[in-house]
Amino acid sequence: IDIKINKDEIGRYGLSVDDVNTVVESALGGMKLTTTIEGRQRFSVNARYGQDFRNNLESIRRLPLQTMNFGSIPLSSVADVQLSEGPPMINSENAMLRGAVLFNVRDRDLGSTVEEAKKRIDSKMAKMPKGYYVEWSGQYENLIRGEQTLKMIMPIVLIVIFLSMYFAFNSYREAFFNLISIPFALIGGVFMISIWGVNLSVAVAVGFIALFGLAVETGIVMVIYLNDAMVQLVAKNGNSRETITNEELREYVIYGAAKRLRPKIMTVCVTLFGLVPILWSHGVGSDMMKPIVLPMVGGVFTSAIHILLVTPIIFLMQKEWELNKLGKIDVLDASH
Structure with a gap:
């Protein structure tokens, strides 16, 4: 009135x-x-x-x-x-009047939805009245802050993983060799979230960071057993590396990859048994846990396939190159 x-x-x-x-x-x-x-x-x-x-x-x-x-x-x-129409409530922020327009996102990711909304508003309201401005707030602000934080955390995570593996194997080559499993883990993670219909978010990014650690952990188990097989091969030849042939090298690589299959499968299964039940949970916090777990579940599958089938082949190629070009095989000590 x-x-x-x-x-x-x-x-x-x-x-x-x-x-x-x-x-x-x-x-x-x-x-x-x-x-x-x-x-x-x-x-x-x-x-x-x-x-x-x-x-x-x-x-x-x-x-x-x-x-x-x-x-x-x-x-x-x-x-x-x-009588005249007016706002049901008068709000102010930073000593200025503020009006809020609320909208929800359905079946789309938040980032692209807000970007499209920005373009439509800019096209229809090219020039705002004096004293007016538009500010995008809510979950979008949290998304922007999360993306900025992840841009700093992701390189740090990869560097820490690389340094950890370097200190474990005392070799830059072995450390880089284990990092190859990360792209294969990403394939399974992306495939899993696309099947489940989950959009990319900060929670999904956190799941991928955790997946990096799981993939590298499984790869380290494989490389440790392969290096142990190389130590046994060198010991068999009387600690003489020059007498090792390519056939013996292939035999012991197969031995290290196949004969120790149980602990590698156990490492993957323990992870899956702990994560898969979360996908069908409906309790408090399940809406936040599912986006984190989905890339981990899918990535563990593909990284396990890569580690069990491809890693021994790459390891064999690396050792054959060392054997043929350098005339020796560079292996870790038995203490490692």
């Missing part, structure tokens, strides 16, 4: 703006008269007109105003009373 006071009219009747506002406040909003105390509780006592005198615009227009020279006059004589 908008009550616009006509200053020329109130001047003619000898009234002020405060006189009119006081009547409107006491009639509609209620004027605080006193405070009543009941034990430890305090209640304000307000006075205002009854419902019958303020339930429609005509009743409000007939509210009486007392003047010195003209007696009682209706409110409509000095003010325009009308």
